[in-house]
Structure formats: structure tokens, C-alpha cells
Amino acid sequence: MCSQMLINPFRKGCVIFSKGLTRRPPANSSWIRTSSHGTQSSNSHDFHEKDGYGNSRRLTIAGLGAITVAGLYYYYKKNIPTVWAHENKENEVTTTAREPGSFVEGLPIYSSDEVAKHCNESTGVWISYKSGVYDITPFIKMHPGGNKILLGAGGSVEPFWSLYAIHQQPGILALMEEYRIGNLTKGEEHLAMANMDDPYANDPRRHPVLVVRTKKPFNAETPTSLLVESFITPTDIFYVRHHFPVPDVDLSSGDYSLEVIGLDEKYSLNLNLDQLKTAYAPHSVTAALQCSGNRRSEMNRVKPTKGLEWGQGAMGNAVWKGARLRDVLLAVGITDSDENENWHVRFDGLDTDPTSAPYAISIPLTKAMDPRGDVILAYEMNGEPLTRDHGFPLRVVVPGTTGARWVKWLTRIEVSRNESDSHWQQCDYKSFNPSTDWDKVDFSTAPAIQEMPVTSVVCDPQNGEKVKLKDGKIKLRGYAWSGGGRGIVRVDVSVDLGKTWHVAELVDPVKLSKQWAWTRWQANLPVQTTGQETEVWVRAVDSGYNTQPEGMEHLWNMRGVLAVAYHKIKVSVEEN
Ligand SMILES: Nc1nc2c(c(=O)[nH]1)N[C@H]1C(S)=C(S)[C@@H](COP(=O)(O)O)O[C@H]1N2
Ligand SMILES: [Mo]
Numbered sequence: 001m002c003s004q005m006l007i008n009p010f011r012k013g014c015v016i017f018s019k020g021l022t023r024r025p026p027a028n029s030s031w032i033r034t035s036s037h038g039t040q041s042s043n044s045h046d047f048h049e050k051d052g053y054g055n056s057r058r059l060t061i062a063g064l065g066a067i068t069v070a071g072l073y074y075y076y077k078k079n080i081p082t083v084w085a086h087e088n089k090e091n092e093v094t095t096t097a098r099e100p101g102s103f104v105e106g107l108p109i110y111s112s113d114e115v116a117k118h119c120n121e122s123t124g125v126w127i128s129y130k131s132g133v134y135d136i137t138p139f140i141k142m143h144p145g146g147n148k149i150l151l152g153a154g155g156s157v158e159p160f161w162s163l164y165a166i167h168q169q170p171g172i173l174a175l176m177e178e179y180r181i182g183n184l185t186k187g188e189e190h191l192a193m194a195n196m197d198d199p200y201a202n203d204p205r206r207h208p209v210l211v212v213r214t215k216k217p218f219n220a221e222t223p224t225s226l227l228v229e230s231f232i233t234p235t236d237i238f239y240v241r242h243h244f245p246v247p248d249v250d251l252s253s254g255d256y257s258l259e260v261i262g263l264d265e266k267y268s269l270n271l272n273l274d275q276l277k278t279a280y281a282p283h284s285v286t287a288a289l290q291c292s293g294n295r296r297s298e299m300n301r302v303k304p305t306k307g308l309e310w311g312q313g314a315m316g317n318a319v320w321k322g323a324r325l326r327d328v329l330l331a332v333g334i335t336d337s338d339e340n341e342n343w344h345v346r347f348d349g350l351d352t353d354p355t356s357a358p359y360a361i362s363i364p365l366t367k368a369m370d371p372r373g374d375v376i377l378a379y380e381m382n383g384e385p386l387t388r389d390h391g392f393p394l395r396v397v398v399p400g401t402t403g404a405r406w407v408k409w410l411t412r413i414e415v416s417r418n419e420s421d422s423h424w425q426q427c428d429y430k431s432f433n434p435s436t437d438w439d440k441v442d443f444s445t446a447p448a449i450q451e452m453p454v455t456s457v458v459c460d461p462q463n464g465e466k467v468k469l470k471d472g473k474i475k476l477r478g479y480a481w482s483g484g485g486r487g488i489v490r491v492d493v494s495v496d497l498g499k500t501w502h503v504a505e506l507v508d509p510v511k512l513s514k515q516w517a518w519t520r521w522q523a524n525l526p527v528q529t530t531g532q533e534t535e536v537w538v539r540a541v542d543s544g545y546n547t548q549p550e551g552m553e554h555l556w557n558m559r560g561v562l563a564v565a566y567h568k569i570k571v572s573v574e575e576n
Contacts, residue, residue, distance in 0.1 A: 243359055276322075292403065294312065458478040
């Protein structure tokens with residue numbers, strides 16, 4: 001079920017009926033979805049619909065390619081996991097000698113129409129990439145998700161390439177080259193690419209201090225040495241985590257609106273930003289935002305996982321201001337009755353995947369309705385309107401809950417008896433035991449991560465740094481935080497591998513509950529052995545007396561989420 005994102009329900013035979021085709025606005029705003037989803041079901045040929053890709057034919061090809069590559073990629077992720085382990089360079093899949101997609105003398109020539117005829121198992125499944133034509137039928141038979149890849153049959157995968165730069169891994173191209181059967185008719189190679197702009201070209205500029213993990217989509221973290229400098233993380237250096245290009249909302253165009261749907265469609269609202277601001281009292285919350293994958297790189301040292309190679313900076317603390325979600329839900333008829341105890345609130349962003357599915361997520365309705373839960377629809381971050389990277393004009397702030405649920409560029413809210421059926425809700429942001437791997441996993445067996453466990457980090461000094469002692473002492477600084485509003489009650493540090501522990505000073509004020517912000521900590525510890533490497537360990541205890549496990553080993557999970565073991569760094573210590 002978790003390859004569902006690869007299934008296009010609108011496809012019939014060899015023609016793709018992508019619901020996205022009718023949803024995309026005209027050129028120049030191709031990444032902004034103006035109408036809400038779910039209401040249209042395009043069941044006709046939409047070849048004449050234009051959009052930012054240039055023309056409909058190309059768009060369809062893009063859709064085909066997208067899904068095929070998604071299939072290849074899915075297969076690739078499951079079977080060649082080392083490609084994600086950037087530290088394990090020696091294990092990386094090698095490329096074939098020839099340039100993927102280049103013209104190969106002696107192979108038959110096929111026209112793109114010919115390629116298009118091969119779109120199912122009886123005809124064989126062909127795709128093209130640059131000058132290359134590939135018969136991926138045998139691959140489909142091997143593919144665990146089988147028929148899903150069929151959905152992309154008969155088209156060029158190229159447009160998809162520029163959308164997900166991450167797919168340009170040598171391994172995937174090499175994998176494709178193994179299925180090479182011919183060359184595309186000269187002159188048709190770039191058909192699919194013509195006029196196709198880089199969908200990331202309109203991404204905003206970013207502060208150079210951010211440590212970039214991927215450029216397209218943009219993912220970058222804050223250096224931890226800067227994180228610890230202030231209780232509130234400045235917006236410009238706040239970590240950024242995107243799945244897709246950044247939507248560009250022009251409020252003056254009047255296109256932007258937030259749709260809110262209660263359980264019954266009768267109770268629904270459509271608000272523009274001004275209406276939201278004036279109809280509902282503003283509420284401010286200071287809350288830390290942390291990615292589920294923060295500290296994944298530490299877990300990868302045990303064994304590679306799949307995901308962005310985050311250090312400890314995929315977290316920050318900010319002041320958020322907006323309307324209380326509770327107030328908005330009351331306005332669409334939602335009450336505090338026990339009956340809706342197990343319901344959910346779904347959120348859709350304006351950003352969409354290549355099949356036009358929006359980034360979508362849900363949270364439990366109880367959290368949304370809790371008057372003490374502080375969930376807000378935020379239009380301000382740190383006293384300014386949200387920046388594009390952080391969700392302009394509106395995002396959900398779900399204090400105490402993992403970052404993935406804080407949907408940016410929010411355009412739709414729906415109360416539902418079921419969780420969001422998106423890929424991100426169902427098939428990602430879940431954790432499994434260390435013996436569960438991609439070939440065994442059943443995503444439906446684990447609940448979505450909502451509240452996060454307690455964590456702590458040494459930000460200063462950094463791992464590997466040379467540290468000068470002052471009066472025989474080492475100065476340590478860092479952050480600690482727990483999910484669910486549980487405040488940090490204690491931070492323990494050790495410089496002798498846990499033989500003795502010292503209680504650190506908490507720098508920022510803490511409450512026992514409704515504590516959404518992080519707490520910085522500091523300690524000045526005597527170090528016995530100088531002139532050699534010293535390990536520094538930190539762990540925190542929250543108001544539920546939960547603490548962190550010692551090692552990442554038994555926490556390891558294939559997706560590399562919730563990496564919350566003791567933070568251990570090594571520094572070399574010198575007498576001043
Ligand atoms: N619409 C949308 N919302 C999103 C995402 C996204 O890609 N699209 N990424 C999520 C994830 S995984 C995280 S960790 C946070 C990151 O928020 P930030 O970029 O403001 O730090 O946004 C969440 N909200
Ligand atoms: Mo995240």
C-alpha cells in the first residue's frame with residue numbers, strides 16, 4: 001500500500017489522465033495550485049490543457065516519466081540503499097562506462113511514437129531518456145511493487161529528472177542503462193525537455209551560512225554553534241526542509257485562500273488571509289520546530305538509513321503568531337464531544353509532487369481542539385510575515401509535534417474520521433524496530449510520529465574541535481527539548497564515559513507542561529586528562545522523567561527518524 005503515491009488512478013490504457021493536468025494554473029505560476037483537490041476528476045483526454053511546462057503533450061510525458069522514475073527510484077531505494085550513505089563512498093554503485101542516455105552506435109532507432117506504444121506488459125514497457133530507449137519489462141517483473149511502474153510506461157523520464165535532482169544519482173542511471181535497447185530518432189531526444197523551465201528557478205535566495213544538504217529540493221540546517229547563541233533562532237538562519245519547489249504566493253492577485261471543511265461539507269469556510277487575521281484573535285506561541293530526521297547522521301554511523309544526512313541543526317526555536325486552529329474549527333461546527341475523540345485534521349500545502357498530489361499530513365483532532373494545545377495557523381514568524389521558505393503566507397504550528405506535521409503554504413484543512421491518506425502520513429514519518437528493513441516493512445503497522453521524544457545536543461564545542469581549558473575546566477553549551485509540551489527538568493553531562501554525571505545549568509526558563517520552546521543548557525566541567533581526546537556525553541530528562549537511550553544502535557530504524565540517543569562528541573583538550 002505504501003507505493004500508492006506511484007499509482008495514478010486516472011490512467012486508462014496507455015493514456016495518462018492526470019488529475020494534475022486540470023488543476024495546474026497557467027504558465028508562470030505552474031507551482032501554485034489555486035483550486036482545491038478532490039473535487040475534480042478528470043476523466044477525459046486533457047491534451048489541450050496548457051501549463052508551465054510548455055504544452056500539454058509534454059506535461060503528459062512529464063507525468064509518465066515522473067511515475068516511472070518514481071518506480072525505478074522506489075526499487076532503487078529498496079535494493080541499493082548504500083547510495084544514501086554518503087559517508088560510505090566506497091560502497092557506492094558505480095556507473096557504466098558509457099554516458100547514460102548517449103547515442104549508442106549499432107542499436108536500433110525508435111521514434112517516440114514507437115516508444116509510446118510499449119506501455120504495458122503485453123506490449124512490453126519502454127521508456128526513453130535523452131537518446132536512449134529502454135525496455136524495462138524485465139525490471140518490472142523483478143520490481144516488488146510490480147505494476148506500479150507500468151503507470152509510467154511509454155514516455156520520456158527526462159522532465160522528471162530536473163524536478164528531483166536527487167534522482168540523478170549515478171546508480172539509477174546505470175540501472176537504467178542495463179535495460180538499453182535502442183536509440184531515439186534523432187531530433188526527438190529533447191522533445192520532452194524543450195521549454196521546460198527548472199521548477200526550482202523561482203526558489204528564494206538563502207543565507208549562505210546554512211549548511212546545505214540538498215539544493216533541489218532545498219534542504220539545509222543551521223550550524224549548531226549559531227543555534228546555541230540565542231533562545232530564538234533568527235528566521236534567515238532557521239533550518240529549511242522542503243520536499244518540492246517553493247510555492248510563490250502573490251496575495252494581491254486574490255488567488256490565495258484557505259479552505260476549511262468540517263465533517264460535513266455544509267460547514268465549510270473559505271478565508272483569505274485578511275479574513276483569517278481579523279475574524280480570529282491572534283495568539284502567539286514560542287515553540288521549537290524539529291525535523292523527525294534531526295541527528296540522522298549519528299544514526300547512519302551505526303548503519304546507513306535513508307534520508308537527508310542531517311546533523312543536529314534541523315531544529316530551531318521561534319515565536320509564531322496566528323489564529324488558533326481551535327477557533328477556526330469551532331466555526332465549522334466541530335465540538336469537544338467524546339464522539340470525535342479519534343478523528344483527525346488534515347492539512348494540504350500548495351506544493352505538489354509530480355503527480356500533483358499536495359504535501360499533506362494530519363494530526364489528531366484532540367490536539368487541534370485542545371485549548372491548551374496551542375495549535376495555530378501562523379502567518380508570522382519572529383514578528384514578521386512568514387518567509388516563503390517557512391510557508392508564506394500561512395502554515396500550521398503544532399507545538400510539541402514533529403516538524404513534518406507543520407504544513408507550510410497551507411491551503412486546505414479538513415476534519416475527517418481518517419488520517420490523511422497522503423504518502424507522507426501513511427508511508428513516511430514512522431519508526432520501526434532495528435530488524436525491520438525496506439523489504440519487510442509494513443507501514444500500516446506503525447502509527448505516524450506525532451509528539452516527539454526527549455533529546456539534547458552539545459552545540460559548543462563541536463565534535464572534533466580542539467578545546468582550551470580554563471582553570472582546568474571545559475565549557476559546554478547546547479540545547480535540550482522534549483515533545484508533547486513536557487519541559488526539560490534536568491540535563492546531565494559526563495566527560496568520563498558516564499562514570500560520573502554533572503547537572504548542567506538550564507539557561508532558559510522552563511515549565512513542566514505546555515513547554516513548547518527548547519531550553520539551552522551550559523556546564524563548566526573539570527577535565528582530568530589533558531592532551532588527549534575526551535568524549536563529552538549529554539542527555540536530558542523531561543517532566544515525565546523520560547530520558548534518552550545511550551546508543552543509537554538499538555534505536556536504529558531504516559528511515560533514520562527519532563535519533564535521540566545521548567549526544568556524544570569527541571574533542572581534544574589542551575591546557576590553556
Ligand atoms: N507544504 C509543506 N509543508 C511542510 C514540508 C513540505 O515539504 N511541504 N516539510 C515538512 C517538514 S518534514 C518539516 S521538518 C518542516 C520544516 O519546516 P521549515 O522549513 O520551516 O524549517 O516543514 C514541514 N512542512
Ligand atoms: Mo522533517
